[in-house]
Amino acid sequence: MLWIDLAKKKEKRRRIRALTLSLFIPGAGQFYRKRIAAGLFFFITFCFLIWLLTEIWRINYGIIGTFAGFFLLYIINIVDAYKGPAKSSAPCERRCPAGINIAHYIAQVREGNYDDALITILDRMPLVSVCGRVCDRPCELSCALRCSGGSLAIECIKRIAAEYGTLPTLQKMKPNTHNNSIGIIGSGPAGLSAAYFLIRKGYPVTIYEKETEPGGLLLWGIPEFRLPREVVKKDIEFLKNLGIVFDCGTAIGKNKTFDELLNAHKSVLIACGSQQxxxxxxxxxxxxxxxxxxxxxxxxxxxxxxxxxxxxxxxxxxxxxxxxxxxxxxxxxxxxxxxxxxxxxxxxxxxxxxxxxxxxxxxxxxxxxxxxxxxxxxxxxxxxxxxxxxxxxxxxxxxxxxxxxxxxxxxxxxxxxxxxxQQDFSFLPRDIQDKLVRGSCIKVNTQTMETLLPGIFAAGDITGRRRSVVDAVDMGRRAAQGIDWYVRSAGKVQKIIERLSDFDYPLPSSLPRRKAIKGKRAEQKLLKINKAVTSVLEVEKGFSKEEAKKEASRCLQCNRLT
The missing domain is CATH 3.50.50.60 (FAD/NAD(P)-binding domain)
Incomplete structure (x- = not known):
């Protein structure tokens, strides 16, 4: 469990206490969370409405409307005590499939807080070192600077956080109260992402990989001069330290049948990509x-x-x-x-x-x-x-x-x-194939990644959706949430409540407001041609600390402007 998970749990308890206070005394929850102006607004408004009702107390349409407004404001007061003011997000964050708080970690890199920047990214992205090299960078397409000096070099700044940030100390997890293990087929980005978010929720996870090493196409399908092996292994080692079990050399359909997998685990995620x-x-x-x-x-x-x-x-x-x-x-x-x-x-x-x-x-x-x-x-x-x-x-x-x-x-x-x-479904029994496969991919609920069979989920290329690392990570996170709901037998109402009560919790850090510097986009250095074409050394060299700080200083911090 990451430190940020403990911080989120602590913050959630604070929010629940604030909600409870505002349930009995409107505005009290806002005072508890040191939002004085909001607390005064709700408290004074409610006092005024109570006085108004006592003055005009007669059963008519006017008082019914006043009661309706009173009740609506009461609900808003409770929700506001829990949720707080709406969080502004920058265009790059909204465009990022993984939903990383990009502006926040860029500001942290600008100040030299590489550890905090790494934790901010890890909250939504387990493969930081990998994604700092092979991400397709949809965030940069929506950067506000794209027409003024060029989009911010977000991928390179993320890579700096991975290279100079220290991986957080792992907290010992409490035993899973459900005691239900999850099986995942495939150790590509989608499978690794799902395992990461499931292990953070307390589920024991086993990943089945047919190759002798985990990583999938990241390890053997991308040449080392683009994605060095030690970079992939670094991210996977971090996941191993979280407690994820890797069963390598096990091909589902050969060494172990799919039915055996269903019997061994409460839920199964198919994330074996499209390697045929x-x-x-x-x-x-x-x-x-x-x-x-x-x-x-x-x-x-x-x-x-x-x-x-x-x-x-x-x-x-x-x-x-x-x-x-x-x-x-x-x-x-x-x-x-x-x-x-x-x-x-x-x-x-x-x-x-x-x-x-x-x-x-x-x-x-x-x-x-x-x-x-x-x-x-x-x-x-x-x-x-x-x-x-x-x-x-x-x-x-x-x-x-x-x-x-x-x-x-x-x-x-x-x-x-x-x-x-293309996708290979030969490992699935024929009766399950007939129920899951539609056309050339497995049909899923795009919110939970659940297939047409309860307890079986799918994510990544095998669903026929976008084929990029960051998209696969996003699908893995959705699958983890869907599996969690399935194991807990969460109903529709409970899912809605949990979605409404969910919140983004940026790590507390004192980031001073600074005016963005003007300038053109910095480009990373490349290995010289004569050396690049005669070796497997990494071609893209990334930024130095100074270059990363300077490039990060160009960020307009759009999340603070909205």
Whole structure:
């Protein structure tokens, strides 16, 4: 249990005492919480209404309306005593799927309070070191500075908090009164997030991972020059210290059946992602020298060697394609080219990652689609066709049309196919598959992540929703709340009351108001090209403490302006 959890419990007890006081004496709860002006308002208003009622006491429509207003104000007084004034949130916080109090931790970094900044982030995000490197940064798109010097470098500031902040001392948890364990399939971001929030609620959690190490795609699917292994292991070690149990080398459906999992746990969360590779259905995929990019990344992670000499062709336009291209560059390829059937605007991959690949010498050709691979035993070329896009209704991707007579062949020595992944439901019994799966994903309640079968929850890529680390963390948190409600058999009324009584509790810290400095967005230093393409050293170097403080000083603290 984190210190902030204990602080929240203490704060909740204070709020309940304030509510109780205002229940008997309007305004007393506000006085108790040192909100003198609000307390005086409610106390004087109620005294006036009581006097008014005694003066005009006659049963008529006027007095009925006065009673209704009196009762409404009484309820507002009670709610205000508990909730307090509405908390202002900055645009970046509202845009963040995890709901991190971004403006607060940026102010803490500005003052050099790295420990407090780390705890602020940990309240909503367990994978701080990871997210400080591979987050897709939706918060920066809504930064108020985006048209005035450039959005704040929020991701880099978060990384500084992870690097220089000290992980909080863990408090010993009380035994779980429910005594119900939770099983989680998959140790990717969604599974780790759900386990984190469940263990903080006091539930014993076991994560089942088919690989020999926890982390999922974070560990073996993202190259080390983007996300170093020790960074992932640092975040996972923190989760282990919380008491989460990792059962690695256990493949559900092989080493242990799904039914056994249901019998062993009160509730089960499916968070195994979408790791089944989409097969490219064209001639020649069986030739030597052709690899699926995700399989190649996994193989390289386990220490196997792949010959990337000569010309390497990458088929696809997502982050895996960019990662595979950069790996090929570091493995001695003479030329690496990405072939993509759409344009840059419709690429599913992160534009910043594409820019990094181009910086390292990768070339890209748009509007081309692979038709077949040529060669006898080993691939020696790819036959491509020119394409064009046919626009569809707004909100939908364009249709890809291959142009007749536009085929041409390029020479290559190795091909890496990165045309995406899909969900694999083979570990589920057929009867459960029929009830859970709709189309190509598991259908869930988006608020609780509960499936159509009670006690079974799903989160992450397997639900067919957005595929980013921070979105997976958010789904894991929702799943943890849904599982908690399920185990406690919470009814609809109880859920509504708990949602209304929920509150955000920023850690108490004396943060002085400072005027934001003007200036352009600071960019992190990058590893020199000649060193980057010949090693697996991390390319993005992040900020120094001084650079982070200076960049944090640009923050307008929008949560204080509203």
């Amino acid at each position: 590779i989409k097969q490219l259905d064209i001639q020649g995929t069986e030739l030597q020298g052709i690899f699926y990019a995700l399989d190649a990344l996994r193989s390289l992670h386990h220490g196997n060697q792949i010959d990337f000499s000569g010309n390497v062709a990458i088929i696809g336009g997502g982050n895996t394609a960019f990662d595979a291209a950069r790996v090929a560059v570091r493995s001695g390829a003479e030329k690496v080219t990405i072939y993509y059937r759409r344009n840059e605007e419709e690429m599913s991959g992160n534009k910043e990652e594409l820019a990094m690949a181009l910086r390292e010498g990768v070339t890209i050709e748009y509007y081309v689609s692979a038709m077949r691979f040529t060669g006898k035993k080993k691939v020696d070329g790819v036959e491509l066709a020119r394409t064009e896009l046919r626009m569809r209704k707004e909100g939908k991707r364009s249709d890809v049309i291959s142009l007749e007579g536009s085929n041409f062949t390029i020479d290559c020595d190795t091909v890496l196919i990165a045309t995406g992944q």
